[in-house]
Amino acid sequence: MKIKSLKYNFFMATIRMMTGILFPILIMPYINRVFNPVIIGKFEYANTIVTYFVIFTYLGIPTYGVREVSRYKNSKIKLSIIFMELLLILIITNIVSYLFYFLFIFYFEKNIELKFILYLFSINILFTTIGFEWFYQGIENQEIITKRAVLIRIISIVLIFIFIKEEKDFIKYILIYNLAIVGGNLFNLYNLKKYIVINRAVFKRIYPVKHLKSILIVFSSSIAMIIYGQMDIIMLGKLSSMKDVGIYSTSIKFIRMLTSIIPLFGTTLLPRLTNLYYENKIEEYESTLNKSLKGLLMYSILGFTILILIGDRIIQVFAGENYLESIVTLRILAIITILSGISYFLGIIILYSQKKEKIFLNSLILAAFSNLILNYLLIPQYKQNGAAVATIFAEILVILSVILFYKKYLHNIKILTRNNFKYFIASFMTCLIYYLLLNKIELPNIYLDILIKVMLIITSYLLFVYIFKEDISKEIEKHIRLSLKKLKTK
Structure with missing residues (x-):
C-alpha cells in the first residue's frame, strides 16, 4: 500500500479541520439570528445526549483503531481481519446503544418536543459509527476523508441558507445537520472495498474478543473525557435553564472550533509514532514528540490570544445581541485552548503511542469526578460561568496528575x-x-x-x-x- 508522506497527510488533515472550523463560523451568525437561545439550547441539549450514545457505540474504537490499523496496514489480509473484528464489535454496540437510547427517551425525557428532537437525532448513532475515519487515519490516507468532509460541508451550508429562514424551520435544520453526517459517512463506507478483502480465509481468523480489554480501557477514557467535556451542558440543562445552555454552548462552540485542530496532531502522528516506538527508534520518536509539542503550543497559545483580545467582537458578530452574556464565559474558557493542547499531547500522543492508555485513564477519572462535583456546586449559583470554571479545573488536574505521577513515561520531554x-x-x-x-x-x-x-x-x-x-x-x-x-x- 502506497503511504502518503507525513507532511501531505498533515496538510490534508489541516484542511479538513479548518473547514470544520469555518463551517460553524459561516452559519452561526445566520442560525443564531434565526433561532433564539432557547431553541439553540434544545438543539445543543439533544445533540449532547446523542453524543453520549455515540461514544458508547464507538467503545473507544476510533482511537484504538488508528493505532491497530497502522500496525497492519502493509498486509491486506491482516488489515482486513483487524477491520472485520472491530466492525463486528461496532455492530453489537450499535444494537445495544439503540436499545438504551430509545429506553432513555421513553422513560426519562418528559418533554414531548425534546422527545421528538431526540428521535430525529437517533440516525446519528448508526451513521457516525460507519464513517470509519479511524481506518483511513490508520492507513495514513487523510485525502479520502478530507475530500468527503469538504464536499459535504459545502452542500450543508448551501442547504441551510436556502431552507432555513425562520424559527419554524428548526426541524429542517436538524435534518440538514443529520444529512451531513449520513452523506459523508456513506462515502467512506463505499471506498473501503479498495483496502480490504472479505472471504472465508479472513472470517476464519476473526477473533474480536482479544481486543476487548484494550478497547474498554480506551472507552473508559472516552467516557471520562466526555463527562468533563460534555456533562457541563447536561447539568446546566438540569440545574439551570435552557437559556443558560444556549449561552454556554455558544461560548464553548468557539473553544471547540479552535481545539478541534488539536486532534489532527494525533491522527496524523499517532500511526508514525507507534511504529517508531515499537521499532525502538527512540531518538527519532522523541524528536517527533518534541516537534509536535512545539506545534501544539504555538497553535494553542495563538488561539488563546485571539479569544482574549477580540472575544467580545466575535460574540457580537457571530452570535448576536441575545448572546452578549457569552462574552465573559468565552474569556473564562479561553485558557482551555492551551490546557487541551497539553493534556492531549501527554495523554494521547505520548501515553497512547506507548500503549499506556490505562495511565491516562486514571488521570481522566480523577478529572471527571472533580468536574462532576464542581458542576454540582457551582452551576446553581454561577450558572454558565460556574460550568466554565469546573471544566478548566478538570483539564488542570489531568495535566498535573500525568506530570507528577507518571513522568517516567514522558521520556526526555519537558513542557515548560x-x-x-x-x-x-x-x-x-x-x-x-x-x-x-x-x-x-x-x-x-x-x-x-x-x-x-x-x-x-x-x-x-x-x-x-x-x-x-x-x-x-x-x-x-x-x-x-x-x-x-x-x-x-x-
Whole structure:
C-alpha cells in the first residue's frame, strides 16, 4: 500500500479541520439570528445526549483503531481481519446503544418536543459509527476523508441558507445537520472495498474478543473525557435553564472550533509514532514528540490570544445581541485552548503511542469526578460561568496528575522549557501591542474589522516567534530558503 508522506497527510488533515472550523463560523451568525437561545439550547441539549450514545457505540474504537490499523496496514489480509473484528464489535454496540437510547427517551425525557428532537437525532448513532475515519487515519490516507468532509460541508451550508429562514424551520435544520453526517459517512463506507478483502480465509481468523480489554480501557477514557467535556451542558440543562445552555454552548462552540485542530496532531502522528516506538527508534520518536509539542503550543497559545483580545467582537458578530452574556464565559474558557493542547499531547500522543492508555485513564477519572462535583456546586449559583470554571479545573488536574505521577513515561520531554516559553512571551507582546495600538480602532464594517484584527494578531504573534528564534520558526525559514534555492536552480 502506497503511504502518503507525513507532511501531505498533515496538510490534508489541516484542511479538513479548518473547514470544520469555518463551517460553524459561516452559519452561526445566520442560525443564531434565526433561532433564539432557547431553541439553540434544545438543539445543543439533544445533540449532547446523542453524543453520549455515540461514544458508547464507538467503545473507544476510533482511537484504538488508528493505532491497530497502522500496525497492519502493509498486509491486506491482516488489515482486513483487524477491520472485520472491530466492525463486528461496532455492530453489537450499535444494537445495544439503540436499545438504551430509545429506553432513555421513553422513560426519562418528559418533554414531548425534546422527545421528538431526540428521535430525529437517533440516525446519528448508526451513521457516525460507519464513517470509519479511524481506518483511513490508520492507513495514513487523510485525502479520502478530507475530500468527503469538504464536499459535504459545502452542500450543508448551501442547504441551510436556502431552507432555513425562520424559527419554524428548526426541524429542517436538524435534518440538514443529520444529512451531513449520513452523506459523508456513506462515502467512506463505499471506498473501503479498495483496502480490504472479505472471504472465508479472513472470517476464519476473526477473533474480536482479544481486543476487548484494550478497547474498554480506551472507552473508559472516552467516557471520562466526555463527562468533563460534555456533562457541563447536561447539568446546566438540569440545574439551570435552557437559556443558560444556549449561552454556554455558544461560548464553548468557539473553544471547540479552535481545539478541534488539536486532534489532527494525533491522527496524523499517532500511526508514525507507534511504529517508531515499537521499532525502538527512540531518538527519532522523541524528536517527533518534541516537534509536535512545539506545534501544539504555538497553535494553542495563538488561539488563546485571539479569544482574549477580540472575544467580545466575535460574540457580537457571530452570535448576536441575545448572546452578549457569552462574552465573559468565552474569556473564562479561553485558557482551555492551551490546557487541551497539553493534556492531549501527554495523554494521547505520548501515553497512547506507548500503549499506556490505562495511565491516562486514571488521570481522566480523577478529572471527571472533580468536574462532576464542581458542576454540582457551582452551576446553581454561577450558572454558565460556574460550568466554565469546573471544566478548566478538570483539564488542570489531568495535566498535573500525568506530570507528577507518571513522568517516567514522558521520556526526555519537558513542557515548560525556555524555548517553549517563548510562545507565551510572544502572546504577551501581541496583547500589549493590541491594547496600545489597535484596541480603540474600529472599522465601519464589523466583519472586515474582525478579519483585519485577527490577521494582525496572527502576524504579530508569528513575528515575535520568529524574532525570538524559536525552533519551529528556524525550521520553517530553512525550508523556505531550500525551496527558493531549488526555484533559482530551475
